[in-house]
Each structure stands twice: as structure tokens, then as C-alpha cells.
Amino acid sequence: MKIGRLPVGRFTARLPALVRTTTFRLALLHASIFILFAAFLLFYLYYETAGHLDRQAGGELNAEFQELSAAYRGGGFDRLNQAVIERSSARGKFFYLLQDGSGDKVAGDFDVLPAAAPEAGQVVDVKFDYDARTTNGDPSRRSAEGRISRLQEGGVLMVAYDVGELGEMNRRVSIVVWRSAAVGFVLSLIGGVVVSRSAARRAEQLARTTEDVMGGDLSRRAPVFGSGDEFDRLSEQLNAMLAKLERLVISSRSAGDSIAHDLRSPLTRLRNRLEGGLLEANAEGQKAALARSIDDVDGVLDTFNAILRLSRVQAGASGSFRRLNASGITDELAELYQPVCEEKGLTFQYSHEDLFVMADRDLIAQAMANLLDNAVKYTPAGGSIRLQTRRNGAGEIELLVADTGPGIPVADRERAVERFVRLEQSRSLPGSGLGLSLAAAVAEAHSGRLVLADGDGAVGTPGLAAILVLPAA
């Protein structure tokens, strides 16, 4: 059986309400853009600080190597050896190692090559760690970068520099970059939540207003705070729209109602005169005609009364609501209707459980009596009528009347609860055509709904199940 609500996607349903709000999604997008910007900014910062020093050191190494190469080209191995010894003893920024063709140290600060040497005539850049002694003689492991070249005539030259300071700089800048990124992300998320909360609150107020209006309180208006922001503008427009809607509804409702109301008095007088005539009439034919006229007037008056009653229920002006057991109402109705069902050759089934609702006993009883009247009228002898109270999967309370009559085609069900709609097949039976409308109005007055579904019949005559779905109390 269908309950008149669309299923919500499982995934969406499981997300917390906050995450589902549009504003939160916007906040998330905003946070992501902020993160991208921060990443760019921090990369740029790195490039201009640590990166710059790195490049500077690289440039100096280049120049140093060039000079030594020039010495080698100008004076061969010996000249190079001289230059290395000079520079090494000057204790500058760079370390050196010069090896001869057999791989033995000729000059420099290192005893062995800390990395593999390249092929002849090739130059390679290397990074390595080495053991050094601090000024007070303690050993310490340090990092270095350098360039190694295999000389044309045999031998290897290495020039390197200590990157200890540079490495520290790199490390610090990296820490700054990552921590700032983390803090930025958290801050923008918090900002997003705060913004989305306050926006969601405003949106929630609007939603509540429209809900109340749909619930029948046409006088409800959305709050305007005077800040002139987009929510205020939206509220103002919504309020203007509601005012217009209220005028329209009142005028259209009151048109029908005032016709019914104004015609009731003259019709009552007409009826009284007919009754008076009936008392005086002598001829049987006259009496019968008058009696028929009275019946017709009664029919019109019944319809007018039903209209007025329906409008009062729809306007929410009727009823005193208290917490009561729905089965208490159906127990009495079952007792009232069981005999008439049996009289008509219908099987009457009643099942119930204790279920509490906030309700007006008389309105619910009237709505259910309308549904039962319909079931009794439309179900042919030999059929069955089922009255039941139960709790549905969503925890709502259902008061159900199912029959094995002709039912209502799915396409006609929505129309069947409108005012005065009587489907073709039912035109021959008495009634104002307001029974289902009244049941639907009563359901709405209780913040519930009337659902029409297939009943208990077989194929071809599915029957009708009319279900008053009410919120549990």
C-alpha cells in the first residue's frame, strides 16, 4: 500500500541535516577556494624564501665549478690541484675533493667520494650526508649538496656545500605552510557552519511559516528583521503573496459559504410552508407532491449544511483537540455499523490496537462515519468491510476502512476528495458528494491526510481502502 509521500534517497536521509543545507554546501565550496588560494600563497612564499636561497647557493656552486674548470682547462691537473688546495685552505663556503686517475685522494676536505662518480667527461649533481665535527669537536651528521665531475684525463673533482642552514630554513617554511593550511581549512569550515546555521535559521523560519499556512493558518506571516538583506526581501515578498492568497481564499470560500448560508433561511421558510401545506392538504396526490418537495428541499439543505461544516473544518475553526485513544472512537463506530453491514449481507471485520492521537472525537467519528457510509453504500452484498486501527512504518496512526466494492481508479483518486466531485458510477446513489472531502478536511485539521488505496477486493473490483493517517500523540 502506498503512503502519500515520496521516498527519500537513503544516502541523503542519513546525512546530518546541517550538511544537507545549501548554505553549508556553499560554505564548503568557499572553504575549498580559500584552501586553493592559501596553497598558492604559501607556495609562492616558499619559492621566494627558501627556494630563493636554494637557487642562490646553486648559482654560487655553478660559478665555483666554472672557475675550477677554467683552471683545469688552462693548466691541467696540476693547476687544478693548486686551485683546490688554495680554496680548500681558505675555508670558504665550499668543500672539495680531488682524486687522481686511480681514485686516490690528491687534495681536498674529504677522504673518499661520498657518492658515485659519473662517466668520463660527465658532470653529476649529488646530495649526501656526511660526518663533521662541530667547533668543540663533537661529531655531527650533516647534509650537503654538490657536483661531481670525472676529468678528461682521469681523476675526479667534487665541489659541495653544507646545506644545514638551508635545510633548516626549508623545514621551517614547510611547517609554516602546512600548519597555516590546516588552520585555514578548519577556520573556513567553522565559518561555513556559522554562516550556514544563521542562514538555515532564517530559511527554517520561512519554511515554518509556509508549513503553518499550508496547515490552514492563512494569517501566519514570515518575520522581517528590518536588516534589508535577501532573507528580509524574501520574507516581505512571501508575506505580500500570503496576504493576496488569504484574500483570494477567503473570498472564494466565503462565496460558496455565503450562498449556502444566505439560502438556508429562505429554504427553511419554504420548507416550513411546505410542511404547513402538508398539514392542510386533503387529497393524497397533493400530500405526496408536498412530501416529495420537502424531501428535495431537505436534500439541498443537507448539502448546504455539509458545505458549511466542511468550511468550518477547513478553516480550523471547529473542534476541541485532546489526547485520546483512536480505538475508543473506532470501537463505538464498529458497534454502530456492524449491524447495518450484516443487514446488507456484508462481512464486517474490526481489528484495533491502543493508539493515541491528538484529536477531536466528534470530527474523527464524523469522518470515519462518512467513510463507513460510503463503504456500506458501494459494496455489494456478499462483500466485506474492514475497519482497522494500526500504526504504519513511519509511526503514524492509521484509521482504515477497506471494502470490496468497485473502488476508485487510481487516476480519479485525487479528484475524488475535492468538493462536490462525485464519480460517474456513484451519481445514482444519494449523498452530497462531500463525504470524502470532509474526511480529507478533518484529516488536514489534525495535521494528517486522507489516503485512498486499493481495498480488499479481487481483480476487477479492487475495492477501496480509505485511510485517515494521523500523527501519533
Add this chain to the structure above:
Amino acid sequence: MRVLVIEDDGDAAAFVKRVLSEAGHFVDVTGDGESGLSKAREGDYDALVVDRMLPGMDGLKLLKGYRDAGGRAPALFLSALGEVDHRVEGLQAGGDDYLVKPYAPSELVARVEALGRRATGDIPTTKLSVGGLEMDLLARTVVRDGSKIDLQPREFRLLEFLMRHAGQVVTRTMLLEKVWDYHFDPQTNVIDVHVSRLRGKIDKDFEKPLLHTVRGAGYRLEA
């Protein structure tokens, strides 16, 4: 019965007067609240029929004034306002019954006569008896001509109401209101079926029927 009708609409007042007169009652009519109140206090009436909306003083106020001054005649409100709230207001103001316009003449007569009976039957009774039919309200038993009749609780209440108004016409609407406490008219003949079941229990095995159908009006329990 002497009945005072307080109704401002001339046609409606004439109609009420005529219907009640036809049924054999003496009827006085007055058209506004003030004079209605003084007449009700001066005259010795068995029942009042009061329109809820009157010029000068509305029906609720009138009846409150009457009751405050010690007036005891039972009163029936006539009104176009038929919601439960309106009925409750009427009963709180001291009304004994409430009839929504428009109504059938038989309904009006039945209700006014039911009022008259109530006024005289003020002493609490524990036993009701009509013909050979006896009801013990304390023991919740019903006996006819010595043989016990088993009734469902609702059937008991239905019979009790009929017995309390024995000899009078009781309408279907009255039964729905007083026995079932429903203030709407079902579209199916639910009441008739209940009454005929009750009839099956109290009349079936006996020669003389007690429960009569009054065509176009309702039922009457009469020996």
C-alpha cells in the same frame, strides 16, 4: 403542555406555534428577548423554545437570566449554529436540548415533549416499567412478563432512553445524540438496524408489540 416560544422571525414563530398546536399543546409566542424573559418569569410554562439569536438580548443571555432568577421550566434552543461548541454553550447557559435549524416538525414535537417528561420526572428512579416490560437500572436487568431479556450495553441504553420517553415519539437524530452522542446524521440507516434488533429481543416472543415505528418521524415505545 404550555409552551412559550421566543423567536423573532415571524414565519418561523408561526410555524413553531402551528406545529406544536397541532400536536395538542398551548403555545404563546413572543418576538424579542426582553419581553420573552419577563413572560417566561411571569407565566407558568412547562417548556420554553428559545431562538439563539434574538434582537435585544440573545437566547443564551435570556436563559441565563431566567435560570439565575430561579426559573425551572426546561428549555430547547433553536439555532442555525450546529457545531458541538455551540451546543455546549447552549447547554451551559441552562438549556436542556438543542435543535439545529432546519428541522422536521416531528423532530420539534418529539423534543419538546421529551422536555416536558424530563421536568416532571425529576425524582431519580431505579426502575422503569412500560407495560409488562421492566428495567432495573441498578442491576442492569430487563424482564418482560417474567422472562429475562439479555441486552448488549448499547441496547440497554437505547431501551432505557425509549422507556424514559415512553408514549412519546423519539426521532433517529435524538437517538444518535442521546444514546450514541453523535451530532451528525449518517447516510445509512444505522439507527433503524439497531432499533429493529432491539425490537427482535423485546417484542419477538410476545403477542403485543411495544416498540412502534412512527412513519416519517421515528419510534415510540408504548404499552
